[in-house]
Amino acid sequence: MEFFQYLAGVVAQRRQQPEGDLMSVVANATIDGEPLSDMDTLSYGMLLAAAGHDTTSSSVGVGMMQLALNPGEFEKLKTDPSLIPSAAQEMFRWATPVRHFIRTAVVDTELGGQKIKAGEAVCLMYLSGNRDEAAFDDPDTFRVDRSPNRHVAFGYGAHHCLGRILAEMELEALFNEIVKRVESIELAGEPEWVKTNHTGGLKHLPIRYRMYTRA
Ligand code: HEM
Numbered sequence: 001m002e003f004f005q006y007l008a009g010v011v012a013q014r015r016q017q018p019e020g021d022l023m024s025v026v027a028n029a030t031i032d033g034e035p036l037s038d039m040d041t042l043s044y045g046m047l048l049a050a051a052g053h054d055t056t057s058s059s060v061g062v063g064m065m066q067l068a069l070n071p072g073e074f075e076k077l078k079t080d081p082s083l084i085p086s087a088a089q090e091m092f093r094w095a096t097p098v099r100h101f102i103r104t105a106v107v108d109t110e111l112g113g114q115k116i117k118a119g120e121a122v123c124l125m126y127l128s129g130n131r132d133e134a135a136f137d138d139p140d141t142f143r144v145d146r147s148p149n150r151h152v153a154f155g156y157g158a159h160h161c162l163g164r165i166l167a168e169m170e171l172e173a174l175f176n177e178i179v180k181r182v183e184s185i186e187l188a189g190e191p192e193w194v195k196t197n198h199t200g201g202l203k204h205l206p207i208r209y210r211m212y213t214r215a
Contacts, residue, residue, distance in 0.1 A: 003046060003049075003050075004042055004046065007042050007045045007046060007049070008038075008042060010023055010027075010045070011023070011026075011027040011038075011041055011042065011045060014026075014027035014028070015027050015028060022048060023045060026041060026044045026045050026048065027041060027045075029041070029044075051161075051162075051163055052163045052166060052167060054097060054194075054199050054200055054201070055097040055098060055163075055167065055199060056097075056167050056170055056171070057201070058095050058097035058194075058199075058200055058201025058202065059088075059091050059092050059095040059097060059153075059167065059171060059201070060091075060170075060171060060174060061095070061201050061202035061205050062091060062094050062095035062097075062201050062202060063087070063088070063090075063091030063094070063095065063171065063175070064185065064205060064207065065187070065191055065202065065205055066090075066091065066094055066142040067185055068185040068186050068187050068207055069142070069187070070142050071184065071185075071186075073087075073142060073143065073144045074179075074184070074185065076144050076145065077144055077175065077179050078179045081176060081179050081180075083144050083145055084172050084175050084176055084179070085168070085172055086144060086145055086146065086147065086149065087144035087145075087175060088168055088171040088172050088175065089146070089149045089151065089168075090142060090143060090144055090146050090149060091171060092151060092153040092154070092167075092171075093130045093136075093146075093149060093151035093153055094130075094142055095153065095201050096126050096127045096130045096151075096153045097153070097199055097200060097201050098126060098153070098155070098198070098199050099125070099126060099127055099196070099197065099198055099199065099200075100123050100124055100125050100126060100127075100198070101123075101124050101126075101155065101159075102121050102122065102123055102124070103121070103122050103124060104119065104120070104121055104122070105117065105118050105119065105120050105121075105122055106118055124152075124155075126152050126153060126155070129151075129152045130151045130152060130153060135150065136149075136151075154167075180212075181211055181212060182209050182210070182211060182212070183209075183210045183211065183212050184209065184210045185207055185208075185209045186207065186208050186209075187205075187206065187207060187208075188206040188207055188208040189204075189206030190206075191204065191205050191206070192204040192205075
């Protein structure tokens with residue numbers, strides 16, 4: 001609620017005095033010539049401000065943990081950094097920071113032998129989908145060169161994550177630097193998970209790492 005109140009102030013201010021920023025676009029957006037409702041404007045602002053935080057940091061944390069647990073995979077990345085984009089996809093699959101979303105069936109259908117009626121809510125369990133043995137070879141193994149890797153960490157269809165490309169750029173940029181500078185990573189304690197039923201990942205990841213010494 002505090003976040004909504006904060007955004008309401010930002011929206012009011014950007015409506016009076018638009019600046020060249022994203023919130024000015026959201027605050028003054030129209031659809032078919034009509035302004036968005038206040039609820040829609042605030043929800044968009046909230047989504048844009050929050051959607052990329054826990055999700056991206058969770059992917060980085062879980063990716064780092066997997067590199068510490070799988071030194072052979074870290075070795076592969078250091079030897080061949082062109083694998084970093086595919087490693088980032090594997091980190092998203094492992095982290096699956098958004099655990100689930102709900103969809104409403106618009107027609108009667110059947111899925112995996114389960115009858116679903118129009119109007120019923122269906123929970124999409126992304127964590128489960130990303131470890132589906134029918135879709136992934138050896139799903140519980142972290143492989144930086146996994147191919148194909150048709151994970152659903154960013155959802156699927158009309159609401160596919162708007163920030164996916166930004167999140168990919170962020171992970172790739174970070175791990176590109178890490179493989180140049182970090183020689184080895186290991187766990188230095190028990191990882192602690194965020195207690196959440198929706199979005200999250202690691203709360204604490206104690207690690208010990210060794211940097212390359214500069215010549
Ligand atoms: C690792 C990082 C991220 C993950 C795992 C992630 C995951 C997701 C998922 C699962 C959805 C729902 C897709 C669906 O309902 O089918 C979604 C939607 C969305 N994401 Fe992300 N996201 C990430 C980063 C970001 C970033 C960086 C931004 C923006 C800066 C962002 C903005 C959005 C928005 C606006 C939507 C709603 C799209 C719509 O409803 O049309 N996300 N994301």
